[in-house]
Amino acid sequence: MKTSSFRIIPLSTEIADAARRVVNASSADHALITVDSPGSSPCRHCLRWAQPGERVILFPYAAIPSGHPYSETGPIFVHANECQRYSATNEYPADFRNGRAFRAYDSKYNIIDAQVLNGSEPEVVIENLFQNPDTAFVDARSVTHGCFTFRVLRVGHASGPPRQARTLALL
Numbered sequence: 001m002k003t004s005s006f007r008i009i010p011l012s013t014e015i016a017d018a019a020r021r022v023v024n025a026s027s028a029d030h031a032l033i034t035v036d037s038p039g040s041s042p043c044r045h046c047l048r049w050a051q052p053g054e055r056v057i058l059f060p061y062a063a064i065p066s067g068h069p070y071s072e073t074g075p076i077f078v079h080a081n082e083c084q085r086y087s088a089t090n091e092y093p094a095d096f097r098n099g100r101a102f103r104a105y106d107s108k109y110n111i112i113d114a115q116v117l118n119g120s121e122p123e124v125v126i127e128n129l130f131q132n133p134d135t136a137f138v139d140a141r142s143v144t145h146g147c148f149t150f151r152v153l154r155v156g157h158a159s160g161p162p163r164q165a166r167t168l169a170l171l
């Protein structure tokens, strides 16, 4: 399904490449793993499940940067070999239509809402979270493991219409 009101933001190629360099230097917090079961290791760069036999790097990533009450660093995977960054950014990634939780953050990185799919299509849940003009972005995470999967940005307004204009519209 095409989406028009939000954009999928995969992990940057710079961060994926940095992890590939660091793991080759045998850093203690970067682990090189050979995937043994399908659906176990989502690559945050190409936004696909790594296939059995493929190698991935497991390393900590600060999805919410330090210096905020909701700061959070957690483990993510990227393919150990070069992969193509997810480019269909106006389409919800097909591999992650299930098993995701969605957290809405405001522009100061505070969590202001959170939803699981509960039978809904992910596009519907994301649109719903963006109905709140204070939602600056939505993070998709594993519903079971809690790990960050990808970010979703609103297209157009960075954080919705200005509050004053919204208030005036209600008068």
Ligand SMILES: [Zn+2]
Pocket: 043, 044, 045, 046, 047, 048, 078, 079, 083, 084
């Ligand atoms: Zn990948």
